[in-house]
Amino acid sequence: MPELPEVETIRRDLETKLLGHRVLGAQVLWEREVGYPDAPTFAAEIAGRDILALERRAKYLIVHLSEDASLLVHLKMTGQLLYVPRDTPPHQHARAVFALDGDRELRFVDIRKFGRLYLVPTGRLAEFAKVANLGPEPLAASFTVAALRALLASRRGHMKPLLLNQEFLAGMGNIYADEALFRAGLHPLRSAESLKPRDIARLHEAIVAVLEESISHRGSSINNYRDPAGQKGYHHVHLRVFNRADEPCLLCGTPISKIRVGGRGTHFCPRCQRLPRVAASRSHPVTRGLTRS
DNA sequence: AGTAGGACCTGGTGGC
DNA sequence: TGCCACCAGGTCCTAC
Numbered sequence: 001m002p003e004l005p006e007v008e009t010i011r012r013d014l015e016t017k018l019l020g021h022r023v024l025g026a027q028v029l030w031e032r033e034v035g036y037p038d039a040p041t042f043a044a045e046i047a048g049r050d051i052l053a054l055e056r057r058a059k060y061l062i063v064h065l066s067e068d069a070s071l072l073v074h075l076k077m078t079g080q081l082l083y084v085p086r087d088t089p090p091h092q093h094a095r096a097v098f099a100l101d102g103d104r105e106l107r108f109v110d111i112r113k114f115g116r117l118y119l120v121p122t123g124r125l126a127e128f129a130k131v132a133n134l135g136p137e138p139l140a141a142s143f144t145v146a147a148l149r150a151l152l153a154s155r156r157g158h159m160k161p162l163l164l165n166q167e168f169l170a171g172m173g174n175i176y177a178d179e180a181l182f183r184a185g186l187h188p189l190r191s192a193e194s195l196k197p198r199d200i201a202r203l204h205e206a207i208v209a210v211l212e213e214s215i216s217h218r219g220s221s222i223n224n225y226r227d228p229a230g231q232k233g234y235h236h237v238h239l240r241v242f243n244r245a246d247e248p249c250l251l252c253g254t255p256i257s258k259i260r261v262g263g264r265g266t267h268f269c270p271r272c273q274r275l276p277r278v279a280a281s282r283s284h285p286v287t288r289g290l291t292r293s
Numbered sequence: 294a295g296t297a298g299g300a301c302c303t304g305g306t307g308g309c
Numbered sequence: 310t311g312c313c314a315c316c317a318g319g320t321c322c323t324a325c
Contacts, residue, residue, distance in 0.1 A: 076319050112302045
């Protein structure tokens with residue numbers, strides 16, 4: 001599941017390989033993965049453009065091209081962008097192939113067909129709905145404790161779904177939401193309005209730390225994530241709660257709990273991430289038992 | 294504004 | 310061994 005650290009790793013890798021090169025042509029193998037414009041137009045329009053820059057916004061990879069066009073890629077759960085020699089045998093799950101100068105190809109491989117490609121005018125990128133409604137970047141210098149406090153001031157509801165909301169904060173997914181809450185000592189069902197200044201400061205530190213640590217390990221490969229060379233990241237061995245249900249907490253030894261929150265598998269330590277009694281009875285009457293487990 | 298549930302998809306897994 | 314139900318999750322959509 002590519003989240004911010006995985007997409008950032010891909011961006012950095014591809015930047016060293018793609019800058020200054022040209023897209024000779026594109027072949028769309030599964031038309032529904034092209035979100036805009038229609039697939040034939042997409043393929044025709046991208047041909048002949050030079051690659052000027054690579055940017056990441058939330059979980060989107062943005063490839064800036066010449067003549068006022070940008071390619072937006074969302075990998076969703078199983079998407080991969082593979083940079084390979086042209087004579088590499090075809091991938092079974094390739095959904096689009098971009099021919100590049102220099103006998104290379106960029107292949108968009110996506111087992112589950114959830115990923116999306118968009119080709120939009122660079123000048124109108126900011127108003128493109130997918131980008132326009134995104135919240136702040138957690139690794140930007142402007143994302144301070146005060147900024148997080150301001151974001152939280154107008155929010156209610158549980159912390160886990162809030163961290164997954166891309167309009168609240170851009171780039172967190174299921175893995176790093178669980179990891180950040182663990183690191184901050186906050187229960188996933190903790191209500192946003194119940195956070196004290198001390199909690200917000202810890203959460204801020206936790207969000208930045210888990211994302212930066214993961215980037216330094218080239219992301220987490222729980223299932224399908226691969227970098228442009230087809231290699232796994234190695235941060236998943238450093239995860240403290242995600243995918244560790246029933247295993248001992250690394251801090252206190254208590255078995256990690258797994259519950260469903262907002263329809264998502266959610267991992268936490270019932271001892272290190274206690275739900276305050278008041279918040280428990282007010283926001284979620286059944287959760288008091290969960291803190292014991 | 295929030296919550297829930299369905300839709301989109303396929304591969305892997307566990308039960309029988 | 311084979312079959313099948315079910316699960317995984319990012320985002321969008323609808324309904325409440």
